[in-house]
Amino acid sequence: MFTMEQPSPAVAEAPPRVLAAQLPEHIGQTVRVAGWLHRLRELKSVAFLVVRDRTGQAQAVIAESAVREIVAELPEESIVEVIGTATANTAAPGGVELTAPTVRVLSQAERPPFDLYRPALRAGLATMLDHAPVSLRHPRRKAALRIGAAAIAGFAGSLSGEGFTRVQTPKLVGTATESGSSVFGVDYFGRRAFLAQSPQFYKQTMVGVFERVFEIGPVFRAEPHDTVRHLAEYTSLDAELGFIDDYRDVAEVCVGTIRAMLANVAESAEAELSELDVTLPVVPERVPHIHFTDALAMAAEATGEDVTGVNDLSPAHERLIGAWALAEHGSDLVVVSGYPMSKRPFYTAPDPARPEYSDSFDVLFRGTELVTGGRRLHLYGDYVAAIEARGESAEAYSGYLEAFRYGMPPHGGFAIGLERFVAQLTGASNIREVTAFPRDLHRLTP
Amino acid sequence: MFTMEQPSPAVAEAPPRVLAAQLPEHIGQTVRVAGWLHRLRELKSVAFLVVRDRTGQAQAVIAESAVREIVAELPEESIVEVIGTATANTAAPGGVELTAPTVRVLSQAERPPFDLYRPALRAGLATMLDHAPVSLRHPRRKAALRIGAAAIAGFAGSLSGEGFTRVQTPKLVGTATESGSSVFGVDYFGRRAFLAQSPQFYKQTMVGVFERVFEIGPVFRAEPHDTVRHLAEYTSLDAELGFIDDYRDVAEVCVGTIRAMLANVAESAEAELSELDVTLPVVPERVPHIHFTDALAMAAEATGEDVTGVNDLSPAHERLIGAWALAEHGSDLVVVSGYPMSKRPFYTAPDPARPEYSDSFDVLFRGTELVTGGRRLHLYGDYVAAIEARGESAEAYSGYLEAFRYGMPPHGGFAIGLERFVAQLTGASNIREVTAFPRDLHRLTP
Numbered sequence: 001m002f003t004m005e006q007p008s009p010a011v012a013e014a015p016p017r018v019l020a021a022q023l024p025e026h027i028g029q030t031v032r033v034a035g036w037l038h039r040l041r042e043l044k045s046v047a048f049l050v051v052r053d054r055t056g057q058a059q060a061v062i063a064e065s066a067v068r069e070i071v072a073e074l075p076e077e078s079i080v081e082v083i084g085t086a087t088a089n090t091a092a093p094g095g096v097e098l099t100a101p102t103v104r105v106l107s108q109a110e111r112p113p114f115d116l117y118r119p120a121l122r123a124g125l126a127t128m129l130d131h132a133p134v135s136l137r138h139p140r141r142k143a144a145l146r147i148g149a150a151a152i153a154g155f156a157g158s159l160s161g162e163g164f165t166r167v168q169t170p171k172l173v174g175t176a177t178e179s180g181s182s183v184f185g186v187d188y189f190g191r192r193a194f195l196a197q198s199p200q201f202y203k204q205t206m207v208g209v210f211e212r213v214f215e216i217g218p219v220f221r222a223e224p225h226d227t228v229r230h231l232a233e234y235t236s237l238d239a240e241l242g243f244i245d246d247y248r249d250v251a252e253v254c255v256g257t258i259r260a261m262l263a264n265v266a267e268s269a270e271a272e273l274s275e276l277d278v279t280l281p282v283v284p285e286r287v288p289h290i291h292f293t294d295a296l297a298m299a300a301e302a303t304g305e306d307v308t309g310v311n312d313l314s315p316a317h318e319r320l321i322g323a324w325a326l327a328e329h330g331s332d333l334v335v336v337s338g339y340p341m342s343k344r345p346f347y348t349a350p351d352p353a354r355p356e357y358s359d360s361f362d363v364l365f366r367g368t369e370l371v372t373g374g375r376r377l378h379l380y381g382d383y384v385a386a387i388e389a390r391g392e393s394a395e396a397y398s399g400y401l402e403a404f405r406y407g408m409p410p411h412g413g414f415a416i417g418l419e420r421f422v423a424q425l426t427g428a429s430n431i432r433e434v435t436a437f438p439r440d441l442h443r444l445t446p
Numbered sequence: 447m448f449t450m451e452q453p454s455p456a457v458a459e460a461p462p463r464v465l466a467a468q469l470p471e472h473i474g475q476t477v478r479v480a481g482w483l484h485r486l487r488e489l490k491s492v493a494f495l496v497v498r499d500r501t502g503q504a505q506a507v508i509a510e511s512a513v514r515e516i517v518a519e520l521p522e523e524s525i526v527e528v529i530g531t532a533t534a535n536t537a538a539p540g541g542v543e544l545t546a547p548t549v550r551v552l553s554q555a556e557r558p559p560f561d562l563y564r565p566a567l568r569a570g571l572a573t574m575l576d577h578a579p580v581s582l583r584h585p586r587r588k589a590a591l592r593i594g595a596a597a598i599a600g601f602a603g604s605l606s607g608e609g610f611t612r613v614q615t616p617k618l619v620g621t622a623t624e625s626g627s628s629v630f631g632v633d634y635f636g637r638r639a640f641l642a643q644s645p646q647f648y649k650q651t652m653v654g655v656f657e658r659v660f661e662i663g664p665v666f667r668a669e670p671h672d673t674v675r676h677l678a679e680y681t682s683l684d685a686e687l688g689f690i691d692d693y694r695d696v697a698e699v700c701v702g703t704i705r706a707m708l709a710n711v712a713e714s715a716e717a718e719l720s721e722l723d724v725t726l727p728v729v730p731e732r733v734p735h736i737h738f739t740d741a742l743a744m745a746a747e748a749t750g751e752d753v754t755g756v757n758d759l760s761p762a763h764e765r766l767i768g769a770w771a772l773a774e775h776g777s778d779l780v781v782v783s784g785y786p787m788s789k790r791p792f793y794t795a796p797d798p799a800r801p802e803y804s805d806s807f808d809v810l811f812r813g814t815e816l817v818t819g820g821r822r823l824h825l826y827g828d829y830v831a832a833i834e835a836r837g838e839s840a841e842a843y844s845g846y847l848e849a850f851r852y853g854m855p856p857h858g859g860f861a862i863g864l865e866r867f868v869a870q871l872t873g874a875s876n877i878r879e880v881t882a883f884p885r886d887l888h889r890l891t892p
Contacts, residue, residue: 017689034689035657036853054609054657077853107825109853133849136655145655149612156602163500166595168681168864170883171617171664172630174890184618186641187631189670189678189887195632202883205892209582209591211481211500217663218617224635232634235614243463243480379553399892403579407482407523407555418614437616437648441635444620446651446845 014083021055023096026086033058033098034081034106036137039117040071047071049103050093050117051082052137060084060098070103076116077109077134125430132437132446143272144434147265148235148422150272152216154264155237155416158257164239165210169202171195171218175396182222184232195220198415200347203240204376205403207411214239226441228430231419233439240413246351247359247374248289250412251335254363254373255287258333258416265425276426281332281366288329292338292357295321311340315368322367337361346386349375349412360412365424373414380404460529467501469542472532479504479544480527480552482583485563486517493517495549496539496563497528498583506530506544516549522562523555523580571876578883578892589718590880593711594681594868596718598662600710601683601862604703610685611656615648617641617664621842628668630678641666644861646793649686650822651849653857657688672887674876677865679885686859692797693805693820694735696858697781700809700819701733704779704862711871722872727778727812734775738784738803741767757786761814768813779816783807792832795821795858806858811870819860826850 018031035053047062049071060082062068074080084101113131114123116138121128128135135141156166176183176194184195196202199215206213219236239257244250262280265273273280290298292313299317300307313321313336325334338357341350349359360374377383383404384394394401422434432438437446464477481499493508495517506528508514517526530547559577560569562584567574574581581587602612622629622640630641642648645661652659665682685703690696708726711719719726736744738759745763746753759767759782771780784803787796795805806820823829829850830840840847868880878884883892 034855036654054611075853079853079855106855107850107853110826110851112852131848133651133654133845134852136652142655145613146611148614152612153602153606156599160599165500165592166598167591167882168594168664170679170885172666172679172885172890184639185633188890189668191890193630193890205579206582206882208482208579209588218614220618222635233616233618380556399579402577402892405556406558406580407525407553409480409525409552436613436652439616439618444618444634444637444639446848 014081018086019055020051020053020058020094023058023086023094027088027096029086030083031086031098032081032083033060035079037071037074037076037078037080037109039076040074042068042072049080049082049101051080057093058082058096058098059092060101060103062101062103064100067101067103070105074105075109075111077112077137079106079109080104081106125432129432129438129443130446136436139275141433143269143275144422144426144428145436146272147269147276147278147426148418148434150265150267150269151261151418151421151425152235152237153268154261155257156214156216157264158260159212159214159239159253162212162253162256164212164214164241165206167203167206167210167213167215168217169196169199169206169215171220174399182224184220184222195222197221198236199238200345200415201400203238203413204347204408204411205400207240207242207413208403208406208408211242211409212240224441228432229420229423231431231435231438231440234420234435235418237416237418237421238413239415240411242409242411244375244410244412247337247361247412250373250375250414251289251337251361251363254371254414254416255283255333255335258363258365258371259283261421262425278426281425282326282330283333284329284331286329287331287333287335288325289335289337289361290321290325292336292340295336298324312343318364318369319367322364325364326366332366334364335361336364344374346390347376347383349377349410363414365421368424370421370424371414371416373412375410375412378404378408378410460527464532465501466497466499466504466540469504469532469540473534473542475532476529477532477544478527478529479506481525483517483520483522483524483526483555485522486520488514488518495526495528495547497526503539504528504542504544505538506547506549508547508549510546513547513549516551520551521555521557523558523583525552525555526550527552571878575878575884575889576892582882585721587879589715589721590868590872590874591882592718593715593722593724593872594864594880596711596713596715597707597864597867597871598681598683599714600707601703602660602662603710604706605658605660605685605699608658608699608702610658610660610687611652613649613652613656613659613661614663615642615645615652615661617666620845628670630666630668641668643667644682645684646791646861647846649684649859650793650854650857651846653686653688653859654849654852654854657855658686660685670887674878675866675869677877677881677884677886680866680881681864683862683864683867684859685861686857688855688857690821690856690858693783693807693858696819696821696860697735697783697807697809700817700860700862701729701779701781704809704811704817705729707867708871724872727871728772728776729779730775730777732775733777733779733781734771735781735783735807736767736771738782738786741782744770758789764810764815765813768810771810772812778812780810781807782810790820792836793822793829795823795856809860811867814870816867816870817860817862819858821856821858824850824854824856 035051038050038052041048081104084098087099186193363371481497484496484498487494527550530544533545632639809817
C-alpha cells in the first residue's frame with residue numbers, strides 16, 4: 001500500500017549527516033549530506049550536483065558513470081543523500097566539495113514550475129504565490145521570512161527584558177466594536193462571532209493584570225483593499241504598558257524595541273540581509289520627534305500647497321518628513337506626534353494642553369508609516385463619554401470597560417505589522433513578497 | 447469633555463518610580479511607588495495600605511489623618527501613587543515599608559466583585575471567567591499565565607537553538623479538509639473560508655523551505671465538547687523537522703523541548719511556581735518509551751479486562767502507564783509509540799515493520815496525554831493513496847500536496863497545547879482556570 005523506502009542496512013551504517021555549513025570542519029573525511037537537489041550541471045566528463053540544506057549548499061563532483069546514471073535527468077528539488085569525501089577546493093562553494101560520491105534518491109520530484117537555482121525567481125508575483133510551497137524555497141524568499149523570524153525574536157526578547165509579560169488573547173470575539181472598518185464574521189456554534197482586528201481591547205485589559213504586556217499573533221482585516229500594503233491576515237506585534245506620563249514614554253519603548261529588532265536581524269540574519277542587499281536603517285541614539293502641525297507646515301512649505309483644514313499626512317508628506325529626518329537628524333526613523341483626535345480611534349487620549357490633538361504618535365520608517373501608538377484613555381468615565389460621543393451605547397463595550405471600572409493606570413502602547421516591517425526593511429515592492437501565504441481580497445490558497 | 451488628571455508640578459518633580467521588588471535597595475530614601483490598591487487595613491492609630499505593582503507588593507503605614515482621609519473608603523484596585531520614606535521593618539512584606547507617605551489617587555475603582563487580596567479567589571469558575579479583567583489580577587491566576595509565558599519562551603528559545611525557524615502560517619484557510627472534526631466557517635469576502643484547526647499542512651510545507659520549523663499561534667476547534675480539557679480556541683506550540691529516520695527522532699526533539707520549557711519555567715517563574723505550590727515534574731535523561739501494544743497488555747494485566755480489538759488507550763490505561771513510568775523509570779513523562787493507524791490522521795506514516803501500527807507517538811505527562819506527534823508520509827504517491835483510501839479526491843488537497851510533488855524529505859513533528867500543558871503542570875482542575883479569556887461552546891466574552 002505504501003511506497004515508502006525502507007532504510008537499507010548500508011544506510012544504517014552510514015556516517016551521521018553533516019550540514020553544508022559544517023563541511024569545512026570535515027575535510028578529508030567521508031561524510032553524508034542530505035537535502036534538496038538545488039542544481040545539476042552535467043558536463044562531458046563530470047556532473048556537478050549542488051545539494052541545498054537548511055544551512056546552505058554543498059557541491060558534489062560525480063565522475064563515475066554508475067552514479068551519473070542515478071542523477072541523470074533527476075529533477076531539481078528531488079531529495080538526495082550524498083556520501084563522499086569532503087575535499088578542499090577553493091573553486092567550490094564554501095571551499096569544499098564532495099568527491100567520489102554515492103547518491104541515493106529519497107524522493108523524486110516533478111520538474112518545478114520555475115528554476116530555484118537562478119539568482120532571482122523568473123516568475124510573476126501571482127505564479128510565485130500560487131506555487132508558494134515551491135517559490136518559498138528560493139533563497140530570496142526564504143531570506144525575507146528569516147528576517148521576519150529574527151525581528152520577532154528581537155521584539156519578544158527586548159520586551160521580556162523590560163518587564164513585559166507575553167500574553168495570548170482571543171481571536172474569536174463576540175462584538176465587532178473596535179473600529180469602523182470591516183470585520184470577518186464567524187459561525188460560532190450557531191451564534192455570530194467575529195475575528196479580532198487587533199488585540200487592542202485585550203492588551204489594555206492585560207495592563208490591569210501585568211502592567212506591561214506584549215502579544216505576537218494574527219489579526220484579521222476584512223478591508224476590501226487591493227493594494228501592495230494590505231493583507232486580510234497579518235502578524236501584529238503589540239505592546240502596551242502602564243504608568244506612563246504621555247506618548248513619549250510609549251514612543252521611547254517603541255523605538256527601543258525597533259532598535260532591538262534590527263539588532264537581532266543584524267546578528268542572526270546576516271546572510272539573509274546580504275542575500276537581499278539590505279542596508280540596515282540608521283537609528284541614532286536620539287530619534288527626532290515632530291508634532292503633526294509642524295510636520296504639516298513643513299510639508300506645505302516644501303510643496304507650496306494649501307493645507308488649511310487638512311487633518312492627516314499624505315504619503316507624499318510622510319516622504320518629505322522622512323527625508324527631513326534623515327538629512328537633519330541622520331535618522332531613518334522619525335516620530336510624528338499629535339495627530340488630530342478626529343483621525344484616531346475613540347480610546348485615544350487627547351493632549352491635555354491641546355485637546356483637539358491626540359497624545360499619540362506614528363513612527364515613520366524611511367518616510368512610510370510603520371507603527372501607530374499612543375496614550376489611551378484610562379478613566380471609566382472618559383470611555384463612556386467617548387463611546388456615547390460616537391452615538392453608541394457603552395453597554396456594547398461592557399467586557400472591555402470592566403478593566404476601567406476596577407482601576408487602570410495611565411497607559412499606552414503600539415503595534416507593528418510584522419510583514420510591513422519586513423517589506424519596508426527589505427525594500428519589497430509588494431507586502432505579499434515577504435508573506436509566506438498571503439490572504440487578500442482574491443487569495444485564500446494555498 | 448475629558449476628566450483626565452493633569453500631572454501637577456509637584457508630581458513632575460517627584461522622585462522616579464521605584465518598583466516594589468526594588469524597595470530594599472532604597473532604604474532611607476524618599477521613593478515613589480505606584481500601583482493598584484491591593485488592600486487597605488484601617489486600624490485605630492494607623493492605616494496599612496498595600497500597593498501591588500508588576501513586581502510584587504509594597505506596604506505603606508499611614509498615621510497622618512489628612513492622608514488617612516484620602517484613602518478612607520477607597521475601594522481596592524484603585525490606582526494610587528505613594529511617596530514616602532523606605533524604612534526597614536522585618537514585619538513588613540519584603541522587609542521594607544513606606545513611612546510618612548503622601549498618597550495620590552490616579553484612578554478610583556468601583557468596589558471589585560470579589561476580594562483579590564485573599565489567598566484564593568472566593569468565586570465560582572463562572573463568576574471568575576465573567577469578570578476575567580479583574581479575576582486575572584489575582585496572584586494565583588496571574589501565576590498560571592506567567593508560567594505559560596515562560597513555557598512559550600522556553601519552547602521558542604530551545605527550538606531556535608536547534609536550527610528551527612519560526613514561521614507564521616495562515617489561520618484563514620480555503621478548505622476544511624484536515625480532519626473529520628468540525629471547523630468554524632468564516633464569511634470571506636462573499637466566499638466560504640474556515641479557521642485553521644492546526645498549522646499541520648503548512649508546517650509540513652515549510653519543512654520543504656527551512657527543514658526545521660516551529661510555530662506558536664492560535665488554533666480553532668468547533669468541537670461541541672463541554673469538558674474541563676477542551677477549548678474552542680487555544681495556543682498550539684507546533685514543531686516539524688525533516689531528515690528523520692523514524693518517530694524516535696521526533697520524540698527526542700519533543701522531550702528535549704519539554705525539558706527546556708520546564709527549565710525556563712523553573713528559572714523565570716520561580717515565584718509563580720511557589721504561588722501555585724507546583725512541584726516540577728521529573729524528566730530523567732532517558733524517558734521511557736513503550737509500544738502501544740505493550741502498554742495495552744500492561745494495562746489489561748493490571749485491570750484484568752479483555753482488550754481484544756481495543757485500538758486506543760483509555761484515560762484509565764494512560765494513568766496506569768504513567769504510574770508505571772514513574773515507579774519503574776522515575777519519570778513523569780512516558781512516550782507511547784505505535785498507536786494503531788486507524789486512530790491516527792491520514793498523513794501519519796506507518797511503522798514499516800508493522801504497517802497496521804503508526805510510526806507515531808503520544809507523550810503522557812503524569813498519566814495524561816500532553817503531546818501527539820510522529821513521522822508523516824513524505825511521498826506524493828503515498829498521500830494520493832491515503833486520501834483516496836478515505837474516499838476523497840486528492841484534488842481538494844492540491845495546495846497541500848504541492849510540497850510533496852516537488853521533493854519532501856522524511857519528516858515528522860509534534861504539537862503541544864499550551865493551556866493543557868499549564869493546566870497539567872499546575873494541577874488545575876479545569877483548563878479555563880489557566881486561560882485568560884477562554885472560548886467554548888457557551889463562552890465568547892469577555
